[in-house]
Amino acid sequence: MKCYSVNLGCPKNLVDTENILHELSKQNIKFVYNPQEADILFVNTCAFIQKAIKESIHTILEIAQNKKENQKLIVAGCLISRFKNQIEPQIPEIDVFIDTNSVDSISLDKKFNYCNSARQFGVEKRIVTTYPYAYLRISDGCNHRCSFCTIPQIRGPYREKSINDIKDEFLQLIDSGIKEVVLIAQDTSCYNNNNLSALLKDLSKINGDFWVRVLYLYPSSITDELIETIVFSKNIVPYFDIPLQHVSDKILKLMRRNYSKKFICELFDKLSRYDVAIRSTFIVGFPYEEEKDFKELLDFVQNYKIDRLGAFEYSKEENTKSASYSASVAYNIRRKRRALLLSTQKNLSKENLKRFVGKKLKVIVDSPKTARSYLDAPEIDGSIKLKHERSVGEFTDIVISKSSFYDLFE
Template structure:
């Protein structure tokens, strides 16, 4: 029997990426509009909804840990990517869970809880007032050998420009200053709806929205970073010259096996094109180490490429052997200890690079976007400069003689740094 609405005290736990977070925010909006009481502390809830990630092994393990932690004493509903991949196994192994739902199953969850579906509901933003995510599409059409996302999320499906502009205007009306565009593949946007790439048309519309000061583009596919896109970013007053381009590797042999559709010469040419047009551009990338066909020579080639210092930010992932992918047939011959050793070596190299880049910032002036206050003492303002994306690129700690507000833009000077974080002070006058 469905639980009565008056009894529902729901806690929602969101795991995984920012795209998953947007799904969670949509669910929160629907639950609230349907009359459910939302609680921040899961311990005070009588029903827990866990939105899971199922992309790589560490994410799966984290999701299972959360499910087991709450399933014993609470009514638990599990949704998201992990369920899309392993619903039957989960039902068998963890029968204590009340129900399992896949991605985008918000209305089915409401029905299960005995709540009425409400049309035209805005999501509840859970990020600081400084920034919010705008998910421009769902799914992916790429066939990378290591990736299970297309089988989990389906084919690429763009949201219309009109729908995205309306959502972005609503976000701006909530006082948000930075709009972060996310998807599995941002540079593919619009091809399914409009027959051709429509990212630049979308950006033109978003730039006209009053209140939005920064537009950050995340997750570019390398072969779709066109000269037109680079030129647009160069000439834009709001779109940041921040290029998040997951390269995954630089060895021709590994890239071919990964089915990425480009080689090392293309990667070096792409980096050169970006910096020739925008000398102050900031690049973020991600690499996979321990891929089944990556030998010592391939890894050394990758290390040498990182040492060139093109990137401010590098994410390194140990290869995760995923069911149903092409790479599954290659086995998983590289021991976890060796994967971790390679991962640590790249981070060690990149650590020295970011220190050198940060030394070049000392004494320079920037605008800082205030995200809030530090978590430990809640008295030091924290925020980011334009080349720091939320959650992944470090923070700025602000010395100020006044109270600053979440979402405020402050003129600052860089004084010092520690690891990925900067110490800044408000600029006088």
């Protein structure tokens, strides 16, 4: 049998997809890039916000529309976990449903692959699809109760892998030829009772030429020890992905984020002492966000000159606390604020990148003519355009000749 797969959403979803591909491979199923050649059509969905839900449903319907009579359509992921009772009657073309707790124990003969208890984690067996880098999930679920977020509904409570299991999985990835391991979770910094640095120190002691990068650091769990570990440890990339969501104390309180603007500024002041890359994400148009709140956010971004930034318009999600907030921000205002934030960041990024012109950077080659430095996480940040083709997975030093808004050039 042959399978055609589509993955939607974040790196955590991709790891789930890689788990499922491994499970299918154990059943002697091969993988193809053309849906017309496949016996199985597989879609792993995202349902974090309305935009992601629409994309997931559109993708399923598009594939279902072209589905042949002898093909089986499997749909997995967050859309299934969040809307178990609604999807089946709406899209009867789906043959197999898999929720996020069942990705490593699926049966194609069973219509509903559901598990009511939160999935527990050990070493994950999967088919890595992202060479020369790979994501390594250190935990799943979340115990924070941010007022806008659906993750606890979808992924359940926080639970984590042991350090030994993570090290075993890490070594398997390195032994298979992976050059950059990206640690992910809903909240990486709370790992091991806010002692992620212990894990990083263990990984940095492993022999080899590789990078370790950490994504999704929850602000209030970032300790001085963690900062110093990321900055000074061998093979750990000095890159801080810190989703702040906002900086106005009023909005942070409404979001149920357990930190203040003062805390954020003190944290970013500490980070500014080192040569590090900082990425953050923000939500604009949150209920009760006034012009002064947005200006406060804009001023913060301009003052701290964050290297990489993502911005989202607020999305009202059912069964979240913020869905009950009465003072909504008009759609056109949300769009305008996001556009202004991104255009401001675009100009700041252009100025930030100029500092690398004429400097030598160690890079990892992602494709024959593109690479990344410590500044850029795979898939979400910029890249470095290479003059000449190089081998994928190679580490090399290059001199930067010019920069653009988001990218650098050899």
